Amino acid sequence: MLNVEKIKSDFPIFSRTIRDGKRLVYLDSGATSQKPRSVLDAERDFYEKHNAAVHRGAHQLAEEATDLYEGARDKVARFIGAESDEVVFTKNATESLNLLAYSWSNSSLTNKNLANSNLTNGNSIFALKPGDEILISEMEHHANLIPWQELAARTGATLKWFGITPEGRLNFDPSLITAKTKIVALTHQSNVLGTINPIADIAKIVKSHGALFVVDACQSIPHFAVNVKELGADFVAFSGHKALGPTGVGVLWGRRELLNEMSPFLTGGSMIETVTMERSTYASAPQRFEAGVPNMAQAVGLGAAIDYLSDIGMAKIAEHEHELTKYALTELQKIPGLAIVGPRDLENRGAVLSFTVEGIHPHDLGQVLDEYGIAVRTGYHCAWPLMRAMNVVATTRASFYIYNDTSDVDELVSGITRAQEFFKVSSSGVLR
Amino acid sequence: MNLDSLYQEVIMDHYKNPLHKKLSPEPTVQVHHVNTSCGDEVTLNLHMDGNLVSDISWEGSGCSISQASTSVMSDLLRGKDEDEALKIVADFLEMMQSKGTKSGDENILGDGVALAGVSKFPARVKCALLGWMAFKDAVTRSRSGE
Numbered sequence: 135m136l137n138v139e140k141i142k143s144d145f146p147i148f149s150r151t152i153r154d155g156k157r158l159v160y161l162d163s164g165a166t167s168q169k170p171r172s173v174l175d176a177e178r179d180f181y182e183k184h185n186a187a188v189h190r191g192a193h194q195l196a197e198e199a200t201d202l203y204e205g206a207r208d209k210v211a212r213f214i215g216a217e218s219d220e221v222v223f224t225k226n227a228t229e230s231l232n233l234l235a236y237s238w239s240n241s242s243l244t245n246k247n248l249a250n251s252n253l254t255n256g257n258s259i260f261a262l263k264p265g266d267e268i269l270i271s272e273m274e275h276h277a278n279l280i281p282w283q284e285l286a287a288r289t290g291a292t293l294k295w296f297g298i299t300p301e302g303r304l305n306f307d308p309s310l311i312t313a314k315t316k317i318v319a320l321t322h323q324s325n326v327l328g329t330i331n332p333i334a335d336i337a338k339i340v341k342s343h344g345a346l347f348v349v350d351a352c353q354s355i356p357h358f359a360v361n362v363k364e365l366g367a368d369f370v371a372f373s374g375h376k377a378l379g380p381t382g383v384g385v386l387w388g389r390r391e392l393l394n395e396m397s398p399f400l401t402g403g404s405m406i407e408t409v410t411m412e413r414s415t416y417a418s419a420p421q422r423f424e425a426g427v428p429n430m431a432q433a434v435g436l437g438a439a440i441d442y443l444s445d446i447g448m449a450k451i452a453e454h455e456h457e458l459t460k461y462a463l464t465e466l467q468k469i470p471g472l473a474i475v476g477p478r479d480l481e482n483r484g485a486v487l488s489f490t491v492e493g494i495h496p497h498d499l500g501q502v503l504d505e506y507g508i509a510v511r512t513g514y515h516c517a518w519p520l521m522r523a524m525n526v527v528a529t530t531r532a533s534f535y536i537y538n539d540t541s542d543v544d545e546l547v548s549g550i551t552r553a554q555e556f557f558k559v560s561s562s563g564v565l566r
Numbered sequence: 567m568n569l570d571s572l573y574q575e576v577i578m579d580h581y582k583n584p585l586h587k588k589l590s591p592e593p594t595v596q597v598h599h600v601n602t603s604c605g606d607e608v609t610l611n612l613h614m615d616g617n618l619v620s621d622i623s624w625e626g627s628g629c630s631i632s633q634a635s636t637s638v639m640s641d642l643l644r645g646k647d648e649d650e651a652l653k654i655v656a657d658f659l660e661m662m663q664s665k666g667t668k669s670g671d672e673n674i675l676g677d678g679v680a681l682a683g684v685s686k687f688p689a690r691v692k693c694a695l696l697g698w699m700a701f702k703d704a705v706t707r708s709r710s711g712e
Binding site: 505 | 603
């Protein structure tokens with residue numbers, strides 16, 4: 135296990151207390167992670183010493199800012215096994231996924247009046263039409279569901295999806311992938327269930343049918359080593375703020391040959407090649423997808439976060455979270471009336487645990503836990519269809535990261551037991 | 567913060583034994599409201615007899631606060647004149663938005679005053695308002711349907 139006390143000393147937020155002096159037990163990293171001092175320093179340092187608009191200006195500050203920003207891109211690329219020009223900085227993973235959906239929407243435009251627009255580059259591999267299919271799954275976060283729902287609606291394509299098993303595993307049905315399938319978009323790890331999907335195996339089948347493969351890696355890249363080339367996907371999205379980085383910066387990785395054939399999403403400064411009053415042509419990736427002055431300090435902060443994670447080592451982080459998940463699964467299931475929503479085995483399972491407690495609504499449970507300084511997420515976790523599929527209205531979710539240890543699990547267990555006492559729930563789950 | 571101030575005995579009683587939680591047939595208006603931040607749902611059937619709120623019944627799922635508050639509302643507002651009922655809703659709303667500074671008039675709000683403590687928990691105010699906003703919406707719709 136990691137030296138959690140030492141790690142925590144790097145995170146200023148753990149020096150504060152919660153609800154009248156209680157220790158902060160932060161079990162909501164699935165929503166957003168806390169930030170180490172080195173990330174905060176990197177942002178501050180950028181503003182204090184190097185602030186200038188990147189890719190513009192001949193002055194020293196602009197040069198330094200550009201070096202730092204591009205240096206952050208290099209760090210991200212190395213971290214995920216990619217080339218730097220395949221890494222696009224976005225606002226967050228939601229924007230990364232929407233970038234794809236809107237770019238391909240632009241490619242699908244067929245209106246003759248749009249002939250003057252270079253947005254529609256007429257490249258057929260991205261163009262969707264009625265009869266084409268987009269394939270997702272029932273376990274997607276809304277961010278990897280609604281953009282595809284809307285893209286299907288705009289183009290006349292059909293949205294299809296894999297179901298899930300009662301244990302919360304992907305019910306992979308290869309017969310759903312056919313010649314009609316143009317896009318497959320799946321999560322690498324469920325933000326609710328903790329299920330890790332066999333992306334590399336699925337990628338081979340998707341590729342054999344010539345479809346584009348998009349992976350939402352928000353819950354995986356911050357927690358274990360992911361090499362995008364080995365993953366076999368065409369596009370991978372993740373957010374910086376779930377990986378110890380600042381808010382306001384996300385990443386879209388895409389294969390170079392695909393990115394350079396894609397229509398722009400947002401247009402404006404920095405993303406162009408030439409501009410006349412009549413029409414414009416566009417820069418190659420990644421600049422093509424980074425219109426306007428980007429979130430520079432945040433990208434630099436993400437670079438510092440990646441340094442921090444790399445210094446610990448992703449293999450060690452994965453092992454730490456695995457041990458913690460094992461302990462938490464065992465201890466939580468000792469509580470009468472508690473049911474895990476998601477896989478109960480440790481195979482291909484991340485450090486996200488959703489559960490229900492008989493007789494206590496998640497919102498009420500979260501309220502009691504908060505009273506003891508324990509921060510969890512409650513509700514439907516931006517995955518409403520998944521909740522329906524699992525036959526629950528809402529769950530309580532504890533998600534772990536490098537600054538959590540078994541004492542946090544013990545606090546959680548004792549908090550749940552106290553909630554059961556407070557709400558007078560007997561072991562059979564009946565309110566007394 | 568004190569959990570007992572949030573989860574008063576009256577609230578827990580309504581939660582365990584909710585009133586009028588069974589939809590009456592043939593309502594004047596039926597509305598369905600969802601708390602988009604947590605997924606709590608309520609379906610409310612309103613029966614109007616002229617200007618009289620003759621019956622309020624409901625079904626729903628959610629936390630103790632949303633369920634208890636809807637129970638309180640359905641019992642308090644039935645048998646009231648429409649304008650009087652809306653005035654009570656306004657008073658309840660004012661108390662819930664007071665961040666703990668208003669305790670509410672028991673003569674007007676009845677068991678609803680037990681929910682005053684909820685107003686100190688910003689994340690829970692929506693829970694307490696779910697059923698009340700559904701009622702207000704139902705009345706508005708019954709009026710526009712006239």
